[in-house]
Amino acid sequence: MWATNNMQEYKILxxxxxxxxxxSRVRMLEQLCKDFDGxxxxxxxxxxxxxxxxxxxxxxxxxxxxxxxxxxxxDEIEANINAMVHPDYRRQGVFRSLMNKAAxxxxxxxxxxxxxxxxxxxxxxxxxxxxxxANFNTSEFTMHLVQFRSDMLHHSGLVLRLEEAQDFDFMxxxxxxxxxxxxxWTRNYFKHTREPERVTYLAVDRLTPVGMVxxxxxxxxxAVIHDFCVHPLYQGRGYGREILARVVNILLAKQYTQIRxxxxxxxxxxxxxxxxxxxxxxxxxxxxxxxxxxxND
Numbered sequence: 001m002w003a004t005n006n007m008q009e010y011k012i013l014x015x016x017x018x019x020x021x022x023x024s025r026v027r028m029l030e031q032l033c034k035d036f037d038g039x040x041x042x043x044x045x046x047x048x049x050x051x052x053x054x055x056x057x058x059x060x061x062x063x064x065x066x067x068x069x070x071x072x073x074x075d076e077i078e079a080n081i082n083a084m085v086h087p088d089y090r091r092q093g094v095f096r097s098l099m100n101k102a103a104x105x106x107x108x109x110x111x112x113x114x115x116x117x118x119x120x121x122x123x124x125x126x127x128x129x130x131x132x133x134a135n136f137n138t139s140e141f142t143m144h145l146v147q148f149r150s151d152m153l154h155h156s157g158l159v160l161r162l163e164e165a166q167d168f169d170f171m172x173x174x175x176x177x178x179x180x181x182x183x184x185w186t187r188n189y190f191k192h193t194r195e196p197e198r199v200t201y202l203a204v205d206r207l208t209p210v211g212m213v214x215x216x217x218x219x220x221x222x223a224v225i226h227d228f229c230v231h232p233l234y235q236g237r238g239y240g241r242e243i244l245a246r247v248v249n250i251l252l253a254k255q256y257t258q259i260r261x262x263x264x265x266x267x268x269x270x271x272x273x274x275x276x277x278x279x280x281x282x283x284x285x286x287x288x289x290x291x292x293x294x295x296n297d
Contacts, residue, residue: 010066010094012101015056018049025065026058029084036087039122040283042142043082044070046218052195057101059085059094069098071106071114075189079106079114079292087124095128096295103295113291120284132295134288138264141271143279145259148252152245152277154238156205160246163200163212170209170231171200178229201250203230203243210234213247222258223251244277 015022027045034041047054048070059067069083081102085094099114106114116134118125163171168190176186197218203211211230215223225247230239251259263270265284 010059010061010089010097012097013058013060014101015048015058015070018053023048026056026068029065029068029086033084033087037119037122037124039119039125040142041084041119041122041125042283043068043084046222047072054082055102055105057098059098061089067094067098069095069102071102073106073109073111074193075185076110076192077112077185078289079111081114081116083116084125085128090124090128096132099132099295103292106292111292113289114295116288116290117285118288120286126286129288129290132290134290134294137287137289139266140262140264140285140287141281142283142285143261143263143274144282145248145278146280148248148278149245149276150249152241153249154242156242158210158239158242158246159204160201160213160243160250161204163202167200167202167209170202171212174209174212174231175227175229177232200227201243201247203239203246205234205239210239211243213243215247215251217256219258221256222260223256225259225261228261240273241276244273248277 023045026043026048030041030043030045033039044054048056054070054072056068056070058065064086066086066089067084069081071079071081073079079102083095083098103114115137116129118129120139171190172183172186175181175190176183181189198214198216200212200214202209203213209231211234212227213225213229214227215225217223225244228244230243248259260282261274261279263274
């Protein structure tokens with residue numbers, strides 16, 4: 001796809017080169033945008049890889065990288081999107097051109113909607129998605145482990161073990177009831193997020209499963225905790241804090257230096273729980289949702 005820009009042409013390319021050089025170009029653009037906007041932009045560079053990683057498109061003006069968009073789907077219904085545009089080339093159709101190209105690919109896979117992540121402190125990003133007609137959906141804090149409170153480890157009868165085949169039905173029920181999703185959606189989500197780098201732990205108390213937590217090992221030093229929940233029947237008994245403390249302890253023992261998780265900003269109870277273990281807020285993101293067909297050429 002070619003587009004004209006002040007008598008010059010930029011080109012949209014599918015990212016197929018995942019060499020250190022190419023990743024470094026994306027990283028440099030990310031840093032440039034962060035510095036210019038004074039934002040906490042993070043476009044998920046650690047998820048770019050040749051096999052099983054996020055899909056990405058690049059916008060180039062000659063040899064210069066001026067735009068980037070990556071996407072992935074966990075349920076084959078909605079796409080999650082990260083994007084950025086060089087400050088000198090904004091308001092010139094770069095993001096829309098990237099979205100049009102990505103939307104065509106998404107529609108082939110049957111994806112209906114997209115969920116665009118924008119740093120809450122990026123006014124240009126928020127203005128852009130609003131201008132394109134996307135609707136605000138929710139806000140989320142990213143939290144990083146700063147200082148682990150190991151005193152939160154209580155040696156109760158709780159055991160954290162890797163999932164086994166017979167745990168699947170409990171995982172579906174626990175997650176769907178804790179998060180309010182349908183069992184069919186949750187079942188589909190788990191089936192589509194079974195990458196080798198993602199592991200699931202079951203929390204078991206005297207042979208009774210009470211909760212679960214998943215970890216995505218996105219890089220040699222970075223782990224992301226997600227899908228952390230306690231079955232509603234067992235909430236309010238202190239299991240949540242114990243499960244989180246134990247999984248953090250496991251990751252620290254494996255030498256992970258960057259441990260993070262996300263939490264919806266309105267979830268004060270979870271926010272306080274994560275802080276009690278040693279996590280602190282490092283960024284806030286806003287999510288905007290739009291139908292894929294909205295971006296068709």
